[in-house]
Amino acid sequence: MNETSSIVALPLVESDEERAIRDAVRTCALRYGHDRFIDAARRGESPTELWDSLAAGGYLGVNIPEAYGGGGLGLRELCMVSEELAAAGCPLLLLLVSPAIAGTILTRHGSPIQRERWLPGIGAGTSKIVFAITEADAGSNTHRIATTARRDGEDWVLNGAKTFISGVNEADAVLVVARSGASAPGAPGQLSLFLVDAGAPGLQRTVIPTALDAPELQFTLFFDNVRVPGDRLVGAEGDGLRIGFDGLNPERLIAASICTGTGRYALERACTYARERQVWSAPIGSHQGIAHPLAEAKMALELARHTMQRAAALHDAGLPAGEACNMAKFAAAEAGMKCVDQAIQTHGGNGIALEYGLTSLWWTVRLMAIAPVSREMILNYVAEHSLGLPRSY
Amino acid sequence: MKIVVCVKQVPDTWAEKKLDASKTLDRVSVDNILNEMDEFALEEALQMIAAHSGTVTVLSMGPDSATEAIRKALSMGADGAIHIVDDALKGSCAAVTSLVLAKALERIGDYDLVISGSEASDARTSVVPAMLAERLGIPQVTFVNKVEVDPAAKTLKANRITDDGYQVVEASLPAMISAVEKMNEPRYPSFKGIMAAKKKPVETLSIADLGLEADAVGLSGSWTKVNDSADRPPRSAGTIVEDEGNGGAALVDFLASKKFV
Structure with missing residues (x-):
């Protein structure tokens, strides 16, 4: 491993296969189309046909090991799939939780029986697993997680509440981070991970209405004596925080890819419009007031893409990738917002007209400056861990 | 069934097409893709072997870069490919193209069906399939939007689109058909198909391999010339x-x- 990891390289040119993967996913997403995607989201429906055709092509599990029917590749390739979907105007947040978080955690820490039970479905897109860590009173501070898991014979019994849990409406199971130790909140090393059936008795969910035009709805989850069989504990008891962190880098990477893809989508629309729109003697794209901000957005986008690709390469090589993934998510969210914002500005009044398909993705990129980890927490991380500055909180 | 699908790499449909100094199409400075109409032909072939078993071989004539279009066809599910690549071929007209493809098909031998798109989006002559069938001495059914084959009876029945409607045509196998748009919905390559494509056999042939002389093909051998x-x-x-x-009246006028x- 050390020998291999010491020569981890970031290819600057994508292989024929990688370009073919991008092309196929893009074809599939364009065939489904942004308008249909957003219509479905606004009606509260799932883009089932899109999901199923991606599943049939084997694109939802490119990072799942081949032994479990997946593609046997890594986050580099899953980022490509996710970025192409977003670039075609159909970003899927579910990729971030199911194959990225749950797929990575179960591959690395699931028991043989758990891997056999769940990974083939995640890879094939027939099982969807979402991730529940955030709590109303804990926010970014995972040490304050108050949802408890209590042993009862062979089972565990979960009580508490989670909030801003994405895509539970589409999920078969929820990967829940809960406090399994007896000690008070604030003590480290007391969290465990559980795979809870989405329809488990005692598990209730409430939709949180949001501005997002996304098929994956946001939920508050309430656990009222939810009984979980002992074999649904993932990894060792009390090891939940460390294990959970293995899912967070993939989560940041897919969040980044959704932003870079959406950025590409927005810039493409903006430039098409700026080349054609003419109200004086020349197309508006010839005016530097229009062209320069788009050029700046393009550069921010490409810088973010490189940062993301580097972070994915580190993650896939099994090297420490926390700093790189945080930076990638930060850069991609900023670039994505810049691209969508400038695309809206370029369109003038049409930028906020629904038919131009820009506002529909604004909240998706805006969300990524907040979730899965906020811009401010990444700045804290970089200040403390990359720069050695005193911890501020 | 042994099906051969003729495919062509063409400049991206929306790219601005330009002629180079030799008055032939500039294929270097544009993005190139697998001719869309050929995807319908390939999809039809893949559906046929799914129903009747057999193999699909892709046949393409074009420069080195045409490998990309061939790989795409292989990633969609074709079993193997033959790529005719030779500097002497540049500038070949439709008649010469059909000659080269016919020689390759004679070399392949014992095929049941040859399918191509009904036109390439670059030259848009639509005559290669007919010329090819003529050279091979097999029945041709062009502009087909629906076809059923009966491998046991060695026949096919096809709907052939005309200006007024369609004709129902029957032919004996081996035969040549050309596919029109919307004949089916071409699949997009699967992840496993893409990864497998590189391992599939691609035979590269020169015009010498096909027993042709350089002056019989390309600009010098062509029957037509761009002045x-x-x-x-x-x-x-x-x-x-x-x-x-x-x-309303003004509009009608x-x-x-x-x-x-």
Whole structure:
């Protein structure tokens, strides 16, 4: 491993296969189309046909090991799939939780029986697993997680509440981070991970209405004596925080890819419009007031893409990738917002007209400056861990 | 069944097409893709072998870069490919193209069916399939939007699109058909298909391998020659019909003057 990891390289040119993967996913997403995607989201429906055709092509599990029917590749390739979907105007947040978080955690820490039970479905897109860590009173501070898991014979019994849990409406199971130790909140090393059936008795969910035009709805989850069989504990008891962190880098990477893809989508629309729109003697794209901000957005986008690709390469090589993934998510969210914002500005009044398909993705990129980890927490991380500055909180 | 699908790499449909110094299409400075119409042909072939078993071989004539289009066809599910690549082929007209493809098909031998798109989006002559069938001495059914094959009886039955409707045509196998758009919905390559494509056999042939001389092909062997070309004139301003209560009539007059109604 050390020998291999010491020569981890970031290819600057994508292989024929990688370009073919991008092309196929893009074809599939364009065939489904942004308008249909957003219509479905606004009606509260799932883009089932899109999901199923991606599943049939084997694109939802490119990072799942081949032994479990997946593609046997890594986050580099899953980022490509996710970025192409977003670039075609159909970003899927579910990729971030199911194959990225749950797929990575179960591959690395699931028991043989758990891997056999769940990974083939995640890879094939027939099982969807979402991730529940955030709590109303804990926010970014995972040490304050108050949802408890209590042993009862062979089972565990979960009580508490989670909030801003994405895509539970589409999920078969929820990967829940809960406090399994007896000690008070604030003590480290007391969290465990559980795979809870989405329809488990005692598990209730409430939709949180949001501005997002996304098929994956946001939920508050309430656990009222939810009984979980002992074999649904993932990894060792009390090891939940460390294990959970293995899912967070993939989560940041897919969040980044959704932003870079959406950025590409927005810039493409903006430039098409700026080349054609003419109200004086020349197309508006010839005016530097229009062209320069788009050029700046393009550069921010490409810088973010490189940062993301580097972070994915580190993650896939099994090297420490926390700093790189945080930076990638930060850069991609900023670039994505810049691209969508400038695309809206370029369109003038049409930028906020629904038919131009820009506002529909604004909240998706805006969300990524907040979730899965906020811009401010990444700045804290970089200040403390990359720069050695005193911890501020 | 042994099916051969003829495919061509063409400049991206929306790319601006230009002629180079030799008055042949500039294929270097544009993005190239698998000719869309050929994807319908390939999809039809793949569906046929799914139903009747057999193999699909892709046959393409084109420069080195055509490998990309061939790989795409292989990633969609074709079993193998033959790529005819030779510097001498540059500038070949439709008649010469059909000659080269015919030689390759004679070399392949014992095929049941040859399918191609009904036109390539670059040259748009639509005559290669007919010329090819003529050279091979097999029945041709062009502009097909629906086909059923009966491998046991060695026949096919096809709907052939015409200006007025369609003809139902039967032919004995081996035969040549050309596919029109919307004949089916071409699959997009699966992840596993893409990864497997590189391992599939691609045989590269030169014109010497096909027993052809350099002066029989390319610009020198072609039956037609481009003497001159001009860019398409910019679109002229349209006619604006002001509706002063007579808009409908004015519109009909305009359409009638253009012989649209």
